[in-house]
Amino acid sequence: MFNVIVNTAKGTKVGEFQCIHPTCQIGKDNTQLIQLRGFKVSKHHATLHQDDSGIFVTDNQSRTGLKVNDLKELKFGPLSLTDKIQIGDYVIKVQSSDPVNNVNSKLSTAAQINQDIEHYSDTEETDSFSPSESSTLISQEVLQNIQIKNEWRRKVHSELLKLMDLRRVNVNEMSDDELRTQSGSLIEQIVAGMDIPANIDITSLTKEVLDETVGLGPLEALIADPDVTEIMVNSHDQIFYEKAGKLYLSDIAFSDDQAVLGAIERIVTPIGRRIDESSPMVDARLKDGSRVNAVIPPLALKGPCITIRKFMQKRLNCNDLVSFGSMNNAMAVFLEMAVTQKRNIVISGGTGSGKTTLLNVLSSFIPDNERIVTVEDAAELQLYQPNLVSLEARPPNQEGKGAVEIRDLVKNCLRMRPDRVVIGECRGGEALDMLQAMNTGHDGSLTTAHSNSPRDCISRLEVMVMMAGMDLPVLAIREQITSAVNIIVQQSRFSDGSRRVTSICEVTGLEGSVVQLSEIFKFQQTGFNAEGKVEGFYTATGTVPEFYEQLQKRGVKIKLDIFDTGKDQ
CATH class of the missing domain: 2.60.200.20 (Tumour Suppressor Smad4)
Known part of the structure; x- marks a missing residue:
């Protein structure tokens, strides 16, 4: 069959x-x-x-x-x-x-995936993809045991739902701890009354069913692993994760598509978001601030899929980024001075390059005596200043009404007497409102934008301003950008998974119709080492930023030696 x-x-x-x-x-x-x-x-x-x-x-x-x-x-x-x-x-x-042929089919699938990964690794300059040891060679017996365990997990889960329904358990009135405790007790009763094969670990089975009932199922172990930075659920039986910049195929799986949908519901419901056929995509976050994106059928053809980008629980600072090799000491000193002296900064970079992490680090330099208002699509920023207001956009309800866009929040936050405005990411017309805020007494504001270089960032800002629907001439837009943005920090993710600040530029003015950029620091790549890791060095270009001259006239203590050219200052 x-x-x-x-x-x-x-x-x-x-x-x-x-x-x-x-x-x-x-x-x-x-x-x-x-x-x-x-x-x-x-x-x-x-x-x-x-x-x-x-x-x-x-x-x-x-x-x-x-x-x-x-x-x-x-x-x-x-x-x-x-x-x-x-x-x-x-x-x-x-x-x-x-069952037997299905195991063979899964074995062929795992082998094919790992062949593709190995082929990719051979054809690339580095081993940016690497299969996990557990997925490199999976025996038929192991796969059969996994399938048998999944079948029993489904049975126990089904019995648990029946028992809770029979006892009329109102989960909406229970706290997470109460729900976990009661569910754990019921699962133990169910397992005790079942004739489960001896080769299945009862403790492991009980934990997996409990995680799938009140948690995120098999993802709980990956979320708890501090070395895992990203989790990707392609379908209920295919889960990838990123560790140390490399992708691995996990040997864990959800029992079925319904279990994946249940996990998505448990993520989005507490924060007032929804996902259904009329709204099959959602951005959300976990309790620890990790970013979540979910897509369900009919858009996702293989079944519901989830992408989780985890945030480090430890609060990072510039010293951490220096120790990670993301920048050098001179760049850290310069960026701290730029933030404290109220330079408007745009962090530019591609997807997953570490823009939000860097934005968090730079925001920590804002003095405690200033009022900050943050605006985000899904709250991710973790600021610790006392005078802080965090605003989050809201999607439309089931009738398609009640949506509050980022642009509406940016307009409103200007009436909240902010010293600084921090926008998690500019994606559209809010860029115009952000530039106007930077130009009208909210110096030291910060934001991020998707682009591949500082020059591309200028073009990207122009396009986003046009998305605001205002029929502005290009020259007027460039004048706005030039007067509003002071510093562009370029963040890049390399093929070995490392994330580095590759360029720091100052916007110096408009010459004719061209925005002038002056590069202050840059990362110079020299090649790859034997392990495929990117090698290179950070260096200053020798250019002293214009605002440093103004600081010197005002008597502010500054370090000019950080702009001396040389390797890894």
């Missing part, structure tokens, strides 16, 4: 068919079990056949043939979950319902 999943080439799901016999026919004729339409499909196009070694597909001398993984084949097998059969304008995948 096996299942056949049929989609169009564009990804639209056609249907899922269950073949209860060893042979399944595919074609245009109405006698075929799986009937497909289209002039590229023959009457008796192909046959799926299952035997002890797996599931095979055979072309029945059709007019247009069939492809497996983009290669034309007459016969191919055994098929795994990752193999794509192409017939006309349709893409077909098969999955065995038989």
Whole structure:
């Protein structure tokens, strides 16, 4: 017995068919079990056949043939979950319902994933992808044990829900600790009354069911691991995580798609967010501030997926970034002076480059006697100044009303008597309001923007200002940027997973129609070492920023030797 999943080439799901016999026919004729339409499909196009070694597909001398993984084949097998059969304008995948063959299919899937990872590692300059030891070679026995354990986990979880419903347990009125305690007690009762195989660890099974019921299921262990920086759930049975800048395939899994949906609900509900078919994407956060993004079907074709970017529990400072190699001492001294002397700073960088982390560090330099207002889409910043107000945007409700955009919050925060405005990230029209705030008495404001270089950051700010809907000439926008932004800090993530401040530039003015940038510090990459790690050095360019001259006239103590050219000051 096996299942056949049929989609169009564009990804639209056609249907899922269950073949209860060893042979399944595919074609245009109405006698075929799986009937497909289209002039590229023959009457008796192909046959799926299952035997002890797996599931095979055979072309029945059709007019247009069939492809497996983009290669034309007459016969191919055994098929795994990752193999794509192409017939006309349709893409077909098969999955065995038989436990043994299903384990073989999962084994093929894991092997294929690790082959892809190893191939990627061989073709790149560094080993930015590296499979975990547990996923490099997974025995059939281990996979079978995992599947058996997952089956028992589903049974225990199902019994727990029935028992809680029978006892009319009102979980909404219980605290997290009370719910965990009562659920743990009920799970122990259920497990004690079941004939669970001796090779399954009862303690581990109980913990996994409890985590799946009141926590985030199998993700709890990854979240608790301080070395894991990012967790990616592609489907209920495929979870990747990042550790030390490298990706690993985890050997843990959710029991099914419903368990993943339950974990997403437990994340988004406490913070007033929602996710359903009408709103299938959501940004949220965990209790520790870690950023969460979730997407569910129909947008996510493989099932609900979650991406968690963890934040370090320790409060980082500039010394930590220097010890990590993200910058040198001279850059740290300069950035501290720029923040305390109320320079407007934009942190530029790509996705996952560490912009928010750097923004947190720079915000710690703001004196305690100043009033700060932060504006974010999903609250991530962790500031500790006493006079602090944090604002968070709100998505629309089920009727599509009640949304509060970041731009609305930026406008409102200017009426809250802030000394400084800190915007988690500028993505659109709020950039115009941010520039106006920087230009009208809110010096020392901070924000981040997605761009690949300081010069790109200027262009990106121009585009975001245009998104505000104001018909402003480009020259007027550039004048606004020039007068508002003082410093651009470029943060980059390298192929080995390291994150570094690669450039610090001062915006010096407008010459003609071109914004002038003066680079003060930069990271000079020299190559890679034997382990594939990026090698290089930080250096000053010898340029002294213009505002340092003003500070010197005012009698502020400054260090000019940090601008001397040289390696790793």
